Amino acid sequence: MAISEQELNALKETAKTIRKDIVNVTEWAGGAHIGGALSMVEILVILYFKYMNVDPKNPDKPDRDRFILSKGHGGVGFAPVLARKGYFDFDELKSFNRFMSPFGMHLDGSKVKGVDASTGSLGHGLPMAVGLALGARLKKESWKTYCLMGDGECNEGSVWEAAMAAGHFNVTNMITFVDRNQLMIDGKTETVMGLEPFTDKWRAFGFIVKSVDGHSFEELAAAIDFAHNQNDKPVVIIANTKKGRGVDYMEDDVKWHYGSINSALSEQARNSIDKNG
Numbered sequence: 001m002a003i004s005e006q007e008l009n010a011l012k013e014t015a016k017t018i019r020k021d022i023v024n025v026t027e028w029a030g031g032a033h034i035g036g037a038l039s040m041v042e043i044l045v046i047l048y049f050k051y052m053n054v055d056p057k058n059p060d061k062p063d064r065d066r067f068i069l070s071k072g073h074g075g076v077g078f079a080p081v082l083a084r085k086g087y088f089d090f091d092e093l094k095s096f097n098r099f100m101s102p103f104g105m106h107l108d109g110s111k112v113k114g115v116d117a118s119t120g121s122l123g124h125g126l127p128m129a130v131g132l133a134l135g136a137r138l139k140k141e142s143w144k145t146y147c148l149m150g151d152g153e154c155n156e157g158s159v160w161e162a163a164m165a166a167g168h169f170n171v172t173n174m175i176t177f178v179d180r181n182q183l184m185i186d187g188k189t190e191t192v193m194g195l196e197p198f199t200d201k202w203r204a205f206g207f208i209v210k211s212v213d214g215h216s217f218e219e220l221a222a223a224i225d226f227a228h229n230q231n232d233k234p235v236v237i238i239a240n241t242k243k244g245r246g247v248d249y250m251e252d253d254v255k256w257h258y259g260s261i262n263s264a265l266s267e268q269a270r271n272s273i274d275k276n277g
Helices: 005-029 036-040 039-053 072-085 089-093 127-137 159-170 198-204 217-228 263-276
Strands: 064-067 145-152 174-180 208-213 236-242
Touching: 005 036, 005 039, 005 072, 005 089, 005 217, 005 263, 036 039, 036 072, 039 072, 039 145, 064 072, 064 127, 072 089, 072 145, 127 145, 127 159, 127 174, 145 236, 159 236, 198 208, 198 236, 208 217
Parallel strands: 064 145, 145 174, 174 236, 208 236
Antiparallel strands: none
């Protein structure tokens, strides 16, 4: 499904809006997992504004595609996407992570429209996605499941148990993404618990691996199109990204895994996003 120049420009503008939203919500909340939220923006935008079969007016429609944000602490990035898609009014996010707000740091599927699963315990998203995909196959449904993980959570054994199951049962109605920003809460992934050779590991578990620039809509689209047409093996898209993408003072800096910003830093961040995208 090729991207026209007009569509590409629209996606880029949406990504810029979402990044500013993430900054604003982080300021309102008093702090959030902002770095990893900024790194996954293009993945969420291309799924929700180009590929996924969803209807914000009917969020529980049976034939909708399912999305699992396995890196559930990235809810500050996911919630603005759902708001801009039309699931709820964006101004509701002014209460994000406040007392009695439906929007916790990890989004609750029983409280937030458009959230298919409550996540936050890292390593649980891919197992849930495999189960959803197998359920769709059993029921002969055509909808697809998309799962977005962080690279840090790939230290969890449950990720590889799920990968082994996906490879064994040839779960091709699921597309797996890894936000490979190479940073986690305690430092660089390769220092804390090395993942490399990362692509070889996925291949060993029976996946076809597509390694792409996770900030390129064109490369993401090509990989998703490939996965949609693949019936032989499950596909994982390793999206090489930069933590804190778009905000110059946050990019590739582990201290912004979680952070708080005041009005001055918020303004600086929005100006950087305007300049850098």
